[in-house]
Amino acid sequence: MESESTVTTCYRHPKVESHVRCTRCDRYICPDCMREAAVGHQCVECVKEGARSVRQARTAFGGRIATAPVVTYVLIGLNVLAYLGELVRSSIVDRFEMLGRGLVGPDGGHYMWMADHPSDYHAEGVVAGEWYRLLTGAFLHLPVSEGTFGILHIVMNMLTLWNIGRVVESQLGRVRYLTLYLLSALGGSVLVLLIAPDTPTLGASGAIFGLGAAYYVMARRLGADMGQVNRFMAGLLLWLLISAGLTSWQGHLGGLLAGGVVTLAYAYAPRERHRSLIQASACVALLALLVILTVAKATELAA
Structure with missing residues (x-):
């Protein structure tokens, strides 16, 4: 008496005969469901489960390792697009540059702030x-x-930004890097508001000074050769002094201080499971401080 051999089918496609088992779950799989593994083949579900269980590689500061400085590319692109917009419509500068307080006249012109201004003038700026x-x-x-x-x-x-941004982004990861950049830019603007609210300012220098501070702090934390880093910082600080008579030193200094604070939190947060929470809390605390300072100064200026 002859015995019939049992026909085995794919667990995902019951009508397809299969003779290969997944090396992880031991279920039969057809060629469409096979995925190459280190040994044999795995099914689609096991491959997905394995990908979820693999720990993502992280930088020394907790960020995800990125193969390309995408955020730096985007930031440069946004700055260039904004500049092209200025070429097409120069009024963009007056409408969006940093300004604590100013006046717009009936002729559309922009004037210095006066507390007792005519009724046909109206305020502009953060105030x-x-x-x-x-x-x-x-x-x-x-x-x-x-x-x-x-x-x-x-x-x-x-x-x-191209030279230093790529280095900082590769060490921090995209999210931390973007947070650093925006908080540095905001820190520069807030110091302008506090010290020189009547002076219109513009430029990415405040954010870039923040990246400079990050570059220095990270190098110190990683134990890098500080020769080149110190020369870079010396040039940055020298430009800060020289720019006092040419550009907004308040914006530069504010960005430098904000960037330094953020990166100190990134670099020296304990390397435990709560590191990301501590880093995020430090950034939120700095943001809250900047908001409080802005509200207080705007209220004072409007009085």
Whole structure:
């Protein structure tokens, strides 16, 4: 008497005959469900489960390792697009540059603030509720009509962002890096608001100074050769002094301080399961401080 051999089928496709088992769950799988593994084949579900269980590689500061500095590319692209917008419509500068307080006249012109201004003049700037200027000003640069220095403003800033931004992003990961950049830009604008609220400012320099501070703190934390790093910081601080008579030193200093605070939190948070929470809490605390300072100063200016 002859015995019939049992026909085995794929667990996902019951009508397809299969003779290969998944090396992980031992279920039969057809060619469409097979995935190459280190030994044999695995089914689709086991491959997905394995991917979830694999721990993602992290940088020394807790960020996910990225193969390309995508955020740096995007930031440069946004700055260049904003500059092209300025070339098409110069009024973008007056509308979005950082300004604590100012006046718009009946002729559409922009004037210095006066507490007792005529009724046909109206306030503009942060004092008028235009809080977006705290960030939008960091994506604008001197218009080309300012001559050679106007062009050099964006060229030098973007070259610096390209050189140092890629290094910082690779160490921090995209989320931490973007947070650092935006908080540095905001820190620069808030210091401008506190010290020179009547002075219009613009440029990515505050954020870039924050990246410079991050570069220094990270190098110290990693025990890198500080020779080149110290030379870079010396040049950055020298430019901070020189720029006092040319550009907004308040924005530079504010970005430097904010970037330093954020990176200290990144670099020295305990390497335990709550590291990300501690880093995020430090960033939220800095943001809260900047908001409180902005509200207090705007209230004072409006009085």
